[in-house]
Amino acid sequence: MQQTATVRAGGIGMGVRDEKLVPYASQRVAYWYFVVALALFVLQIVVGLWLAISYAFTIPQSIVDVLPFGMTRAMHTNLLVLWLLLGFMGGTYYLVPEEAEREIYSVPIAYIQLVAFVAIGVAALIGFGFGYTQGRPLLEIPTPLDFLVVAGALLFLFNVGMTVLKGKKTAILGMLLGGLVFLALLYIFGMPFYRNLTIDWFYWWWVVHLWVEGAWELVTAAILAFVLIKVTGVNRKVVEKYLYIETALFLFTGLAGTGHHYYWIGAPRTWLYVGGIFSAMEVLPIVAMVIDTFRTQREKGVVIKDKVVWTFALGTAIGHLVGAGIWGFAHTLPQVNYYTHGSQVTASHGHLAFFGAYALLNFTMFWYALPRLRGVVKFKSSTAILGFWVMSLAVLGLGVAMGVAGVLQTYIERIMGQGFMTAQAQMQFWFKVVLFFGVFILLGVLISFWHLMTARQAAEDAAETP
């Protein structure tokens, strides 16, 4: 492939600021957020490979006693949350100055906060190794560290909030800040100890579901809107209108849609109806987002200059639709969910949705911001596009393999009523397939990471070649 990507500051339509790649000096804090996030993603995949091995093969008792599956699984998911959040924060610090048209309120706070989050993360991961855990999936971080997380989040919100307050206010900033405040508030519901297991799970989902299908969607929509304006140069007014309509649909369906987690936990029957109806509609805003993205591309006068960023932006729209929309819809109705709940079908959905919606979104921002932060205007795009396809197809393969395992499990265990291990024995082959694709995910991410950090300025004539 001879394609090259052209990277321009400001972007067309925005028009005017072409003088600097990175218009505000304080945007540079994003650099380290992105680098750390990428490194943690690599680590997450390495741990994930070990989990796939644990599923696909027999691990001797002597190893299981020292390195239990549960410990490594806690690391896998916490690394996921940590790198995605650091990516979002870096994206926020990159985007806010350009939108608010002023420097970040405090650069030192931004760095202190990064160090704090990484320290909390490292302490938590080492702690898991010594059994220091709250023991609740995804919310394993022990309570004392939880308070530090809240302190770090408050620092972040203060810093971003002050920047927005003192600068220009745009719809994108409003949506972004709204999402971040919502995100921080929800975390509090995951902190107490609940005596009743049913209530425990009820509020656990206030964090987990309302993060991924609420607060994170707002952050995603804001970041995508920013990238759309920059890369395509379409009219800001149009992008903002669709931003409102899409987030309205996301929250309308997503809030009451939380009910799809309350079917089988000992909550009232009403949730079966409300959860079923609202979560069936959850696919609508995602479809709207995909249509919107393609509509932007076809808009008159739009020339996509940045092929790499655009590939990732389209990828995240489609990945979101497949992983979250279609895979989610497939098992969200109570009639289906009764049999698929708590099986590998959920794991398949989780991997496809997190990658499609949030990992690719972060990569969209990485590919927009990191070359600029490194002072690269034009670079050969073939390696970046290769990285995209290797990791995207590998995640798709992994998701499908887990899905097949999940359907087997649903049939053998839930419908035939055979024992758990009988089903697992039949599923083992598919975990070997999962492992196979996992290796390619690692490869794709390493290619992308390496290229993000090393892509060099391409010669002008090469850059002109389509």
Place this chain on the structure above:
Amino acid sequence: MSNRNAFLFFLVGTLASLVLFLALTWDTHQQVDALTNADKLSDQVVAGKHVFEKKNCNECHTILGFGVYYAPDLTRAYARIGAEGIKTVVLQPEVVFKDSFRKMPNLDVTEQEADDLVAFLEWTSNIDNHDWPPQDKKFTKSADQRRLEGAGLSPGAAAFKEYCMSCHSIGGEGAASGRPSTRWAPSTTRPPSRRTSQLPPQSIRTRRCPPRTDLTEQDRQAIGEFLAKQN
């Protein structure tokens, strides 16, 4: 649609869903005590929940379908394998899963912690959650039946049910499905019939089973006679 109207659409849509969600949350709090038998949520049950979290059980197992899919769901574990079954598994996983292709770590659970866990899992097994999980419906039923029918069994059958069926199956009943791939514990109808039937009853030993200190010589004899008759 103007941008102002789009913003109004955003506000109204979000608020409508939020109001519905919060109203149902209130309703859930009204009903949850009855649905979960909150009157039976004793301090020991809560202690068991602490053990469950401290020992990271949820990072391999699901409960109410949430958690990790590496090991069986625990919502109805009490109905499925009973108090003794749970205690045997958590105290000596390396013995129970000796022949299994998937192991469970020995988590240094104390006797007290195991009792608390049993209390917790007994409580969860009675949560009214619309009969989920489907595969364990037969165990909740059989647990009821055991209570009703237990009195009519022969001493050998009763002892077998109490001590052996948390790992072994017989005639398609019990913890294991009886298929070799289950690799939990062999079905007791599978040993070579002639050899077993020729053995004196007292030689039916719990050699590879977890040591059962509470198994009296009388029980062992009764189980032996019961099994000898099965072939």
